[in-house]
Amino acid sequence: GAGVSQSPSNKVTEKGKDVELRCDPISGHTALYWYRQRLGQGLEFLIYFQGNSAPDKSGLPSDRFSAERTGESVSTLTIQRTQQEDSAVYLCASREDMNTEAFFGQGTRLTVV
Amino acid sequence: GENVEQHPSTLSVQEGDSAVIKCTYSDSASNYFPWYKQELGKRPQLIIDIRSNVGEKKDQRIAVTLNKTAKHFSLHITETQPEDSAVYFCAASSNAGGTSYGKLTFGQGTILTVHP
Numbered sequence: 001g002a003g004v005s006q007s008p009s010n011k012v013t014e015k016g017k018d019v020e021l022r023c024d025p026i027s028g029h030t031a032l033y034w035y036r037q038r039l040g041q042g043l044e045f046l047i048y049f050q051g052n053s054a055p056d057k058s059g060l061p062s063d064r065f066s067a068e069r070t071g072e073s074v075s076t077l078t079i080q081r082t083q084q085e086d087s088a089v090y091l092c093a094s095r096e097d098m099n100t101e102a103f104f105g106q107g108t109r110l111t112v113v
Numbered sequence: 114g115e116n117v118e119q120h121p122s123t124l125s126v127q128e129g130d131s132a133v134i135k136c137t138y139s140d141s142a143s144n145y146f147p148w149y150k151q152e153l154g155k156r157p158q159l160i161i162d163i164r165s166n167v168g169e170k171k172d173q174r175i176a177v178t179l180n181k182t183a184k185h186f187s188l189h190i191t192e193t194q195p196e197d198s199a200v201y202f203c204a205a206s207s208n209a210g211g212t213s214y215g216k217l218t219f220g221q222g223t224i225l226t227v228h229p
Binding site for chain 1: 114144145147155156157158159164202206208216218220222
């Protein structure tokens with residue numbers, strides 16, 4: 001079946017504009033994660049959704065960042081008033097349960113100019 | 114919350130040598146420990162994982178060991194090949210309650226270079 005799908009693959013935006021990134025998890029996966037990866041750096045945790053539980057938002061770097069997930073399906077990560085330091089690859093991952101592999105999407109490369 | 118430390122940050126070996134990458138974690142409630150390989154420009158992909166009820170797991174040239182008492186786990190790659198060159202990430206999955214249940218926290222990554 002299909003893997004984790006993210007769109008767009010690449011996004012160039014002007015500083016100050018809002019952007020919305022989309023993640024389609026694998027069907028049936030209850031857990032969904034967003035990470036940020038700056039060039040040559042590690043996977044920085046942003047937010048985590050698990051079923052209908054309240055999300056873990058502890059990694060969101062500022063109130064310009066927000067994310068939503070409808071049930072156990074699509075998630076969107078919104079960055080308002082983008083800054084140059086927001087430039088990075090944003091990776092989404094999903095998991096069936098807490099003892100299984102997380103599958104990553106191909107990422108969205110965001111460039112703020 | 115969980116904190117995962119990974120060492121070394123870079124590792125250079127000759128083809129055929131072994132490579133070892135080590136991680137420590139802080140949350141004793143963590144119970145699942147995956148390792149991911151990320152090639153340049155690609156998404157991270159799982160190469161091996163271990164659950165807290167076992168101490169070692171092997172898959173061909175790759176093995177992972179887990180010491181729950183010391184809260185550390187290691188990745189061992191034997192007979193390294195140039196195609197093993199990539200960035201490797203360890204992670205820990207929390208089994209604690211609340212919103213962090215199932216949260217996956219990653220180490221900082223190790224750049225492995227295997228010289229022919």
